[in-house]
Amino acid sequence: MARVVVEVMPKPEIxxxxGKAVAGALPRLGFTGFTGVRQGRRxxxxxxxxxxxxxxEQARKAATEVLSNPVIEDVVSVHWAQES
Amino acid sequence: MARVVVEVMPKPEIxxxxGKAVAGALPRLGFTGFTGVRQGRRxxxxxxxxxxxxxxEQARKAATEVLSNPVIEDVVSVHWAQES
Incomplete structure (x- = not known):
């Protein structure tokens, strides 16, 4: 069984x-190496x-028309999953 | 500026x-090539x-301890983003 992976992230200006909440939590928990966090969907x-x-090609179309909201999100990747 | 990508998916048994809602919507909208959908976070x-x-290594630790809920989610990937 094959799987297509679609990755969607909030646009930079949104x-x-x-993500902000996670970025605030990380240093409090000892993870000091990160300066920002964005949270999207996979x-x-x-x-x-x-x-x-x-x-x-159908997955690419579904990514922009169904899986993401083009007003606030970018589709950053549509690719076949490496089968494990 | 470098970025680490962390990918988290619901465990198969969860x-x-x-994902179910998206899987139901796709065929109604003409996308008939897909038999199931899971939605996770990136x-x-x-x-x-x-x-x-x-x-x-710090990102891997943050992925399991902060970014995911190990009861219901698996960390499927932690890798450097390809810079664009």
């Missing part, structure tokens, strides 16, 4: 309160059958 | 209502300075 789409280009 | 941690192994 406030990201969840989807795995299961595909029955072969991982072909047509399916990937 | 219900994922958001973090970008900004790092001041060089992308060294120590920072990546």
């Amino acid at each position: 406030l990201d309160p969840q 989807f795995e789409l299961e595909v029955d059958g072969a991982p072909d280009e047509e399916t990937l | 219900l994922d209502p958001q 973090f970008e941690l900004e790092v001041d300075g060089a992308p060294d192994e120590e920072t990546l």
Whole structure:
């Protein structure tokens, strides 16, 4: 079974309160190496059958039309998952 | 500026209502190539300075201790972002 991974992140100019909360928590918990955090979403789409280009193209379309909100989010990656 | 990407997904045995909702919506919108959807989270941690192994190790620790809930989520990847 193949899987397409779709990665969506808030646009740089959009406030990201969840990321901000994590960025504030990290140093309090001893993780001092990070200067900022953004939180986005990661989807795995299961595909029955072969991982072909047509399916990937459909996933790209779904990423921009269904999985993300183009007003506030960017689709940063659509790719086949490395099978484990 | 370097960035570490942390990817977190719900464990396979955990219900994922958001993923289920997307999986239900896709065929209604004409995307018929997918048999299931899981929705997880993707973090970008900004790092001041060089992308060294120590920072990546700290990010791995933060991923399991802060960024994910180990009861219901798996950390599926911690890696340096390809700079654009």
